Every structure is written in structure tokens, then in C-alpha cells.
Amino acid sequence: MRLTLESVHRAALGGAFLGGGGGGARASGLQLGEMALAVGEPRLVRLDELREDDLIVTVSAVGAPAARDQYVKPMDYVAAVRALNERLEGRVAGLISSENGGLATLNGWFQSAVTGIPVVDATGNGRAHPTGVMGSMGLEAVADYRSIQAACGGNPATGHRLSLVVEASLAVADRIVREASVEAGGMVAVARNPVRAAYVAENGAVGSVSQAMDLGALIEAHQSEGGRAVAETLAGELGGRILAERPVRGYHVETVGGYDVGRLAVGDIDLTFWNEYMTAERGDERLATFPDLIATLDAETGTPLPSAEVADGQHVVVVAVPKGRMILGAGLRRPEALKPAEEVIQKPLAPYF
Template sequence: MAKRPITKETGEAAILGGAVLGGGGGGSMEKGRLNLRGALEAGEVVLADIDDIPPDTVLITGSAVGAPAAAEARVEPKDYVRVVEILKENGCPAPGGFIPNECGGSSITNGWVPAALMGLPVVDALCNGRAHPTGVMGSMGLHRDPGYVSRQSAAGGDREKGLYLELHVAGKLGSASSMIRAAADKSGGLVAVARNPVAASYARAHGACGALRQAMDLGERMRKAMPRGGDVVLASILNFLGGEHMVTGAVARKEIVTRGGFDSGSVIVGDFETTFWNEYMTLESRGERLATFPDLIMTLDAGSGLPVTTAEVKEGQTVILFVVPADRLILGEGMRCMELMEEIEPVVGKKIVEYIR
């Protein structure tokens, strides 16, 4: 795939498909559209295949970290530019391109605004082709390199309420990510982040190459199906990704706790119970485990077919619950690190590692 502009139409498709691939997380489509609009107003947004990028080119990951359901969460498009400036002010090399950290309704657009302003490409080598809760999960296995120094910057928060803050941190990847998560908590729940400069050759070997294009293709199929309702949208998703429809029904109960920059809790639809940590983590029915992260567990609004995240789903809402196996997704190296999967277990109170195929 040669370099080509992301238009309003293809950007909207990426946001829609990305929202499904977010698996309950990855931010809202509303915020994604805000980023898309900001990027298109700033200049041309060019999408490039990783094979079109010289291997020694420095790529920076664009991200957003926090709890999307937090009442005071606020990140503006200009914050995504500021975080790149902060990295450069602290000695990081100038980037030659940007990679989004994951798929999601807004996170798939991370890096688009500074890319447009700086005249640099968005490279289709995402850190992960689905959404994930922790920054380390979206760092392409860099935490396994004892010599790697993670450099991360954050900016966000409601300026009018005095919650805006900026931060730069350098150190071991896990420690740096924890500091960024704390910044999200202190700023009201969400921050824009730029992090982990790497060579394009590393992203090619360890990233989710082609995931952005997959989201665009998925979103275009969904867009065409939407006039015919949720069941037809579901069919368009399963025909493209594979997977299985679990249940359509009203949300009987939703429990959510926002703490430490994360959302966690559970959603029950009929006999089916999910747990989530930003993203859906487990799905069970009558005590039987049916799906486990990084499998894609996702909900759609039954009427419109629009993706519904864990932050957005409401008790009484009629939803379509479906599953796509992990082997049908384009995943980054972080999804193959079982030591990171272990971190999920105490949060959701369920075994994870023993269920991952």
C-alpha cells in the first residue's frame, strides 16, 4: 500500500471499525471524530504502510491513558501536539512518523493531529490491533529489554477547572507507565500521551502491522450495513472477522468502579456475564468460560448497530453481545506476554492466563 491521504470518509470508517476492535475500550467515537476533525483542519493526514518507511526512521506512539467514564476526563486535540513537543524538549529525537497505540473509537486516531501538523505520516504499524488496559501491553514487548529507557510525556485535564497538567518521565517501562497512569488520575481521568520512540524496524517486527487498514475495511462494511439495523451490522462484522453471536438482550446489571485511572466492573446480559478492565476481559455463561482477553468481546446497540463501550453501556439497553477469537485479530507483541496477562486477574477476580490458548 502506497502512502495515501486519510479523508473524512476513510477516517470515519477507521473510527467505526476501530470502535469494534476496541473490545469495549479504546475511547469513544465522539472523541475520535474530534481528533479526525482536528487533524484534517491542521493539514493532510497521510497513511503509510510500514514497508514504505525506512527501517531506521524514529516512530513515536500516540496514546490516550485513563478511565473514559471519569466524569471530569478531558483531552483536547492540541494536547496530542503538546506531548510531542514535551518529548523533543527533553532530548528525544525528532520523529519521522506516528503510530497509534491501539484500535478503539478514539485511540485509533492517536497521533493523527501531530502527524498532520508536522507533515509526517501515520504508519500502519499499531502497537496493538485491539484495545488493552495498560500502557505496557501496548509497548510491543519493550519491557522485556532491560536496557530500554522508556520516555513518555502526558498532557490533559480541564483547564478551566485547574486540572490541566503536563509530565515527562524516563525510566523502566513499567515504572514510567505507572507515572503516566497517575497523571491521568490527577488530571481528572484522562491524558494524551506520546511515548516510546523506536526504529521502524522494531515496529515492523513487533507491532500490529495492517491493523489500521483492517479497521477501515471493517468500518466501511459496517457503514453500508447500518441502514438495515443491528443484526445486519453484526453479520457484516462476523463475515469479515469471524466469531460468534452470543446473545441479544437487555443489560440486566452493570457495575463500574473508576479508580486509579481505570474503569473496572461487570455487565450482565441474560445468562451471560462479562467482566471488564476498561476493555471486556472475560465472558461466562452458567459458570462456563466462553471467551478470555485478548479474545474480542464486544457489544453493539441492537437497534442501530453502533459499537457500545464499557463506559457507555447502560442498564436496560438492548445490546448484541458477540465474540471474535484472538487468532482472528492482528495483535502486537504485548498480547503474547503472559506476565502482562497476569496483571488482569486481581482486577477482575477471574483467572486469565490458564484460559489463553
């Protein structure tokens, strides 16, 4: 499938909703997608168009979306893919994003346009997530799997420019890349974790790029009716519900260890986030818990807003979708994956899985 400007806009919109507060800025996704069309012809292929033994690598941005000094350019994403492909002796046959998001869904399109390697209609997860392991399709449970990751980013003018290729256990490689994002000013472009297409079929979120574009088309079709109409349409499509529609208050965010960590309230609903929204509560009642999708939409336009772009006084609609209605990869199919998030936000998650 040849990707078009319409594809770009719909993927960024639908991806931003599926980001659930994370997944990168939609403006960055639009920029990346539009640049892809300017330099070449990115392609989207179905997973079943590849051979079972073809190698697929995951591409992503790693870091804190609210970090002020982040510096990642489109060619940094290409540099990461090329570095990893060189390490793999040119055997990369397809690219997938680690997750859906305003930026994440389109991650791979520019690399595809420049390198000719197609984007595959799958992601590590059909929603955004904070840790690399969550988007690694269960590779942390594969005995003796060695993660190979390439990262690039940072502003050369400030001395923070870096590039690296690391091979290690998945947890160690993820930690090194996350630390590199901090050294680079808050963000790096990454290509990582080569696996066979057959592995993605079993453990990835197959069809999640198409889902993002389909949801983006729904958002476009109802934006003229306002944010409430968009929220109702999305909730109806995915079996979710609207939790609140009020101005934001009590917004607080800190960038800690390469992540945005914070909280806010919308009416009588309290939200916490670790890049992505983790919990929605009304008093002592838990209404939604990651990996349930919790999303904020601009009440006027219906545009999905990541946690890094929300501000006090902004009128938003909060939507929640149960995890059972999401396309999740193997990295978010076990409650054990939630332990790091519990430690950060200091709230239980696994008991609600």
C-alpha cells in the same frame, strides 16, 4: 495515503469495534479526525515506506473513559508529541497509536496534520487493552530499554492542568503517567516509547489501521439492516460468533486507579470489564477471554459501544472473536501479560490463553 472524511468515519466505526469495550469514545475520535482535516492534511504511510532506523513513537490517551472530570483537548495530543520530539532532537519519523478503538485508531491523525509527521499503518495492538505494557510491543522484555514518555492534560480552571516528560523503566514510566492521568481529572494525552521502524515490523500490529477502516466500511454497508446483520457480518469476516442479543442488565462500574472496572449481563451472558471486556461467561462456562475480542453493538444501529457507554435496558448484541484472528502486538502475545487484569477482575485469564 491522504486521509479523508470517509477515512475518519470508517476508522472510528471499525476502531470502536476493535476496541472491545475500550479504546475511547467514537465521538472523540470523530472530533479528532475531523479537526485534523480542518487544520491540515494527515497522511497514512505503510511501514515499509520508512527506513528501518527511522524512529516511530506511540501516541495514546491514558486514563478512565468514564471519569467525569477528564479534560483533554486536541492540542494536548500535539503538545505531547512536540515535547517528546524535542527530547529526541527532532528525529521522530512516524506516529502510531497504542491500540485500535473509537478514539485510539484516530490518535495521531490530528498530530500528523499539525506537525507533518505521518501516521504509520500499524498500532501497538490491533485491539484495545488496559495497561501501557500491553501496548508497548514487548519493550518490557528488552534489556536496558529506557521509556521516554510525554503527557499533557487537565483543566486549568480547576488547577488540574499538567504536562510532564519522564524517562524511566517502562513499568515505572507507565505508572507515573497513569497516576498523572488521575491528577489531571481522569485522562491525559501521551506520546511515548520511541523505537526503530524495524522493531515495529517485528513486534507491532502492522496493517491494523487499514483493518479498522475496512471493518468500518463493512459496518456502514450493513447498518441499514440493523445491529444483528452488522454483528453477523463482522463475526463472519473475523471468524467470530454472536454470544447474545438482549437488553443490558446489572450494569455496574467504578473508576479505580484511572480505570473503569465493572460488570454487566446480556441475557444469560455475564461480562466483566477493565476498560475493555475481559471475560464472557454463561454460568460456569467461559465463552471468551481477553485478549479475545468481546464487543457490544447497538442492536438497532449496529454501532459498536464501549463499556463506558452501555446502560441498563439498552438492547445490544455481544460478539466474540478469537485472539488468533486478531492482529496482536508482542505485548499481548504472552499469557504473563494478563496477570494485572486477573488481579483486578478477580478471575483467571492466563489459563485460557
